[in-house]
Amino acid sequence: MSNRPEIQAPPEIFYDDAEARKYTSSSRIVEIQAQLSERALELLALPEDGVPRFLLDIGCGSGLSGETISENGHHWIGLDISASMLNVAVEREVEGDLLLGDMGQGLGLRSGVIDGAISISAVQWLCNADKSSHEPRLRLKAFFGSLYRCLSRGARAVFQVYPENLAQRELILRQALQAGFGGGLVVDYPHSTKKRKEFLVLTCGPVQTSIQTSKDEFGESCSEDDNSEDEENGMVCVSDRNRPKKKQRTNKKGKGKGKEWVLKKKEQSRRKGNDVPADSKYTGRKRKSRF
Amino acid sequence: MRLITHNMLSCNIKGVANGFPLLIEAGKVIEKEVDFNPDFLRHMFAKIEWKALVEGARSMGYAELPEDSPDATVLDSDESFLKKLHHALLELHLEEGALVCPETGRKFPVNKGIPNMLLHEDEV
């Protein structure tokens, strides 16, 4: 049985007064959300010129993610569908402006005015149909389409998401790309079930050169050079933050060492008198990445 | 909600062609001090719809902004202008009241500083 909040009730019901308070007073949640928000801001790769930017926090909840934006010196608008979560944000005197709204209805914002957007642990909610009128694909489409329009060209949007399964991950990514975004998935700690976190990093329109040379893994392993044709867009970057860069790269390319190499090593080990499992058709076989 | 946000916000109802700017019905307006940062104002200036800002500020009781959009050079030379812009954009908060769609007249209530922009099902 899954205990995912997304399947228990619609967000505006699930995040009621009690849940909003519980969520925001858990020091564990506060810490995790702050870390995720820091990482999202890092992936946003804003110019490092000391000028505050005007950002969006989508599914801002009680303002945990927004606080990280404020701490980094930027201004923000937070949108959330749960009045209870927003009330807690008001009590905590967050610095951003808050809007009660449903991202699935599209964002009512003028074109090209927003410098960047983050969304922490929220967008997977759009994959559920909570009302008979809800069609997840159309709601995602309305959301990404309106987000694309309100961002300034070259701006990024970074979403930390918890998709329930491969189908949800693909649905979200496909709708984002269809809206015109370029980009792909960045996975932190891919080998840890507990710490694994994924970020959808999207760029709006032509990519600025300053963004390409950014220091993060995204800039390095997924250079968005030249154009952004659709088939190039859906790239997946896997980065293990606690590993040195070199190792990461060989892992990522999935080259592995191959069956021959494994057999040779096993033979060597056998000769040394070690207890080595028998060879089989599985030996040295590439493992499926755990999606 | 502050005027910087009001200046970006438009009515999202299906079929509405001109949902900007939302008219402000001010019930209660409060002021909160924010650190003055000219760089941010210069950065935002090009994105601001001036007329909407002037009218929005006026409906919130602040009439110090010049009627016509000033030339961008004042951003470097005129500190008193920057201070006014700063105050209008970032320090005035609409606490209670409503935002009204200029095309349909639909009211979006504002409570505790939060505009309720949720659409009804037949508006999506």
Ligand SMILES: C[S@@+](CC[C@H](N)C(=O)[O-])C[C@H]1O[C@@H](n2cnc3c(N)ncnc32)[C@H](O)[C@@H]1O
């Ligand atoms: C796990 S909380 C994260 C809140 C905040 N970003 C943080 O990091 O603490 C997910 C939030 O997404 C909001 N949410 C879910 N569906 C939404 C929708 N359709 N539109 C706007 N917000 C939504 C929920 O109300 C909830 O506050």
